[in-house]
Amino acid sequence: MKTRLVDKTFVFGGKNLDDIYKEIQEVYFSNNYPWIIGYSGGKDSTATLQLVWEALERVPRIKLNKPIYVLSSDTLVEIPKVVNYVDKSIELINKAAKEKGVPIQAIKVVPEISDTFWVNLIGRGYPAPTNEFRWCTDRLKIDPTNKFVIETANKYGEVIVVLGVRKAESINRERTINEHKIEDSRLSRHTTLPGAFIYAPIEDWSVDEVWDYLINFESPWGGNNRELFEMYKQANAGECPVIVELKEGSESQSCGNSRFGCWICTVVKNEKSLSALIESGETWLKPLQEFRKLLVETQDPEKKHIYRDYKRRDGNIYFLKHKEKKGIKELGRGPYKFKYRKIFLEKLLLAEKRIREESGYDINLISQDELIEIQRIWKLEEGDWENSVHKIYEKVYRKSLDIPKEDIGIFSAEDRALIEEIAKEEDIDPKLVVKLLNTYQYSRNLSRKSSLLKKLERILNEEWRTEEEILNEVSR
Template sequence: MTQQRSTIFSTIDEMLESSEFAGRPALDLIRETQELYLENDKPWVIGYSGGKDSTTVLSLVYVAVSRLEKSLRTKHIYVISSDTLVETPLVVDMVNSSIQAINDNAKALDLPFTGHVVYPDWGETFWVNLLGKGYPAPTQNFRWCTERMKIDPVSDFITDKIAKYGEVIVVLGARSQESASRAQVIAKHKIDGSSLSRHSSLPGAFTYMPIENWTFDEVWMYLLSAPAAWGGDHYELFDLYKDSSAGECPLVIDTNTPSCGNSRFGCWTCTVVTKDRAIEGLIESGETWLQKLKDFRNKLYVTTNPAVKDQYRNYKRRTGKVQYARGSIDNENITELKTIPGPYWLSVRKEWIEELLTIEKNLNDEGHKIELIRPEELFAIRREWMFDPNEPDWSDELPAIYRRVYGKDLNWPDTDGGSFTQDDAELLQSLSKQYRTPAELVMKLLELEMSMDGLGRRKGLFNKIESILKNDWGTLEEILAHKEQAKPSTSIANGTSYDDQLDQLTKELEALQ
């Protein structure tokens, strides 16, 4: 094993000694990296997405530091990869195996590298937001996923190191040639007379981009001219690019980083683009099992069409109110009421989660070891459904859906189940017709009562009741009819406006406490 490692580094050294990149001898860049490493005690954080650019940068730093005397290798280097939990499966497998190889090799050679994979918080994953909270599939105008799933986990990791060490240097595989916008961002934050740039949004963080002037061809020439410094080679990566006709999805650390888009590797669920050309290329090259994921992604994409949004999405927002499009109400005079759809209907989310679990089970039965949705996400989704602001799921159907698909139960936390049952929901539905009161309104009031039960002082209770009562309840037709009839100056029989009387009733209720 020692002989094998020696051979790997000898081959890399030979390549570096005879190569130039961006008009600069490769060894010159290695020396620059070493000097920067030794310049201060700021730890390094290397952003590693598994693509060609980040792999090249990681290799350069790995080689540069390994060529230093052991006594000089005192500063730690964190290699971080961001897994959104919906990454293209083949890329996830490759990245995870690389992180494991980096950790094993660095430990064996006593190098100051450790690989880490960061994930979004369980309450902010793609499936918890889309299937749990009902967020619509991301679009160019509402790309809610990038910050929650990519930027925040990476920023939290870097911020933690800044808190511990004061400052850090983030090493990235950004290249100016990738796009004009990226070139502008790189130039904007450059520090004069230094190879470092200021991070655009994280105080205490500096960025180092050693291959910013490299071309596409130079990146591949470097990767294919020598083995991977941590073992193996880069031909698996090359084959993956070749088969998918894709590009690298960069490690996103701020909102200035371009999205994956077009043919780049990224989330297989991405609906920001019209077609996922990367996964299409993999299917055409023989990975036909990915067709199931493509079909599911396309089903989500269909719902972004404005013409069909009303079929899939509630007419109320998660605030409990109907939101009207600009121009529907002008100077309090209602012209043509147009509403902005809210979250996906709970029935739609239930159908999709059963389909997703079925795809996962079938793929595993076919020999593909894959986890499309984690148990922790299912637990979070169950709670979101139970306490949905518009359609509380008192039937607690998610455990039953999982059981239908897998024929067994998860270890569901007892606290996920609400205080009410399906029988309670059916009773309220029957009573709502008799008393002409929306069942969902009563359900939310009962949930509020249960949440306040046992408290010595119910501070703010009436404000919370008022908030629930002010939500829009009933069918869309009833809500729109009420809106059209309402006038801001409308007075009731005694000459007091509705709002004035509501304020008076609230004061009387508070006086009774």
């Protein structure tokens, strides 16, 4: 690789490298707002960060008087190989920035514990995401990033968000970039955050130009761009040629627009990156593929009634409108049934155990904090007084979960069995009794008793008929 080389023959997006560095410097010094560089570890964000770093290293350190945050968002369900690469990059960035005296700090944000994928899917029973119900993106990625941007904007007045977005990625991306451009400026207005502006240094670059830059210029923080290239090659099933240097007039294509997303993503019909990595030799990732296949199966319209409850999380029911138009009364489906959520947790822990054994890496597919939160939700919403999370963990790992057992609640598994026995005799849904007891226990210290009574009333007004009883009544 060529180090710190600036040559008039290197042209990217219609500009030579000298002019690109000068533009970055001009934008940097045009105001006092801090910069937040979005960094995913992918090719575009890496090229963007590298450009900014190189441009500012050419400026006397005393003039670099405002902070630059390199912001990485970890959904906690990223492909482990990618997570390892990004974490290593963050360490290198912070170390090199300190040694070189540039005001750059790499930070990783994660979802709030209540918003994580597993807390929602296994804990609350949210169904695997689809295009119609894509509940994951905001919670896992957008909200943690926006929170950091908003907090920084509030502290400094406004911020510049530097993104590795390119017009060539899609027509929609080009339209978005153009629509929000500020006249006579390289900045755009953020589409949702009023205190933020967008700067996209590589917006006019092609994918080949991105790889051209990364392959020909070394990472200033000591990262390995060839390793990144190999990851893209693997994620593309090795179909792209290993290009050492793109030459003028060459028709060779790079690894293109391959992307690394969440390994569990069920929004896309055909998952590519994970499968390609496995085909390229990363066979230890197979348990992830198998678990994803299980969740995809639950999306089959013909099997939804097997996996999912007939009631929504609020305890109410609804009928499918498109079926009603045909004169058919069919209940819509709600969250995953509790028994399947327990199965999902066991299979996820088994996948985690198998990956650790086969890869040698100490990989966590689900954190202890998430396990604690899932157990809390199960106790509160499902009356899981037998601490199922702990039992499942002990079954898989043959050892106790290294956290104290959730001690909220005065009821035991024996109490649950007694309630079920009495409820059966009185022809009452035991879940109703359990939910009333749980609500009273958690809310009995409320200063206003009226609040407790309203909660109990809402529970009593939920749908407590069985699915069979409901369908029999509407068919009369």
